[in-house]
Amino acid sequence: MPAERIAMHNIKELLRLKYDCALSHERIARALSISKGVVAKYVKAAEASGVGWAELAAADEARLRALLGTTPRPRGAAVGYVMPDLAAVHQGLKRKNVTLALLWEEYVQAAPGPTYQYSRFCDLYRDFAKGLKRSMRQVHRAGEKLFIDYAGDTVPIADAETGEISRAQIFVAVLGASNYTFACATATQSQADWLGALGRALRFIGGVPELIVPDNTRSMGGEPDRYEPQLQRTTAEFARHYGVAILPARPYKPQDKSKVEVGVQIVQRWILARLRHRRFFSLAELGVAIAELLEDLNARPFQRLPGNRRSAFETLEQPALRALPATPFQFAQWKKAKPNIDYHVEFDGHYYSVPHALVG
Structure with missing residues (x-):
């Protein structure tokens, strides 16, 4: 039969009844x-601590546990058994082909x-995983996915000569397994900038x-499609050049790109919010400022897991x-055009001129 567990406030009340009220154990x-x-x-633990009742009464919960030797073991841990490093197990499962059986x-x-x-x-391990941030569980393998999107917030850029204000767009990319984050500023959200x-x-x-x-945007794909998102020709050529597959998220399905949704929020809080009092006169100047804060962001320790984004990435x-x-990829823009009777096509x-046989 397992030993009775008693709350710390009841332990303190027990000791008060013993030492202040002098009641019997019964x-x-x-x-x-x-x-x-x-x-x-x-009572035996209090006597063994060598500390008087006055100090025990004034102690907070952590101090009282330490004095009485009642610091709880990790949930589910048994006496005499070596406790596995569950945080390391959680990170290890992100490696390709690594299973719980192998880690055991x-x-x-x-x-x-x-x-x-x-x-x-x-x-x-399952008990440990349940204690992490509550969300839909998605397992991301190392090197598998890069999530990309633009932040909703923008940064003003002032023209030094005219004072005209333009809004810089903030691009964010997040790796699935390590949360390693990249951010930069672009002038627009055109296909060339994406x-x-x-x-x-x-x-x-x-x-x-x-x-x-990526997001299911027309800059990257064609007409948004719930079931079969299609890529524009230039985007498909980019994918072939880098040997990567590009699969846009489904419309109105934020869970498809939840990693970058969180990444955008973090960039807005830890980078853009810090830059709110600064004034920028060029995209290059803004890019330098973002890069400096990006180093700090990727070096920030995880709250529940060992290491940080950079160490997890490496x-x-x-x-x-x-x-x-x-x-690098050379951007090219494609356009369908019909030759006129003078066998010329218009672009930008x-x-x-084109071969006259194409007329008509």
Whole structure:
């Protein structure tokens, strides 16, 4: 039968009844609806601590636990068994082809003492995973996906000569497994800016993932389609050049790109909010400021997992990325045109001759 568990405020009340009221163990047990054995256990622990009742009464919960030696073990942990590093297990599962069975075998081999059986190891990990931020669980493998989008917030750029204000757009890219983040400023959200910023993101991470997931925007794809999003010709050529698949998120399905939705929020809070009091006169100046804060963002420690975005990227994602091509992508814009009777086509306000056989 497992030992009775008692809240810390009840332990303090137990000691008050013992030392202030001088009640017997039996009366204290009846007053608090616990067994006499539990009363004797905590009275003995208080005496063994060598601390008087006045100090125990003034101690907070953490201090009282330390004095009485009642600091709780991790949930589900058993006495005498080596507790696995569940945070490391969680990160390890992001590696391609790594399973809980493999991580359990490595835990058994490395542990200096008795270890849990595989079923208990899995239960401990699932309990740990439930304690992470509550959200729809999506497992992202290392080097698998890069999520991209533009932030809703913009940054004003002032023309030094005329004082005219333009709004710089903020491009954000986030790797799935490590949350390693890239951000830069562009003049617009045109197809040229989308692909140019994406090329800079790939150079920033130093490799190519298996899949890129953009928003379902007309700049990257054709007409938005709920079931079969199609890529524009230039976007498809970009994908072929880098040897990557581009799969736009479905319309009205934010869960398809939840990583970058969170990444955009973090960039807005930790980069754009810090720049709100500064005035910029060019995209290049803004880009330098963003790059400086981006280093700090990727070095910020995780709240529940070991390390930070940079260390997770270097450990998990970087080895799994494919090499970049020798040359960057050269942007080309395609347009369907019908030759006139003078066998010329118009593009961007200019006229170009074509073979006369194409007329009609």
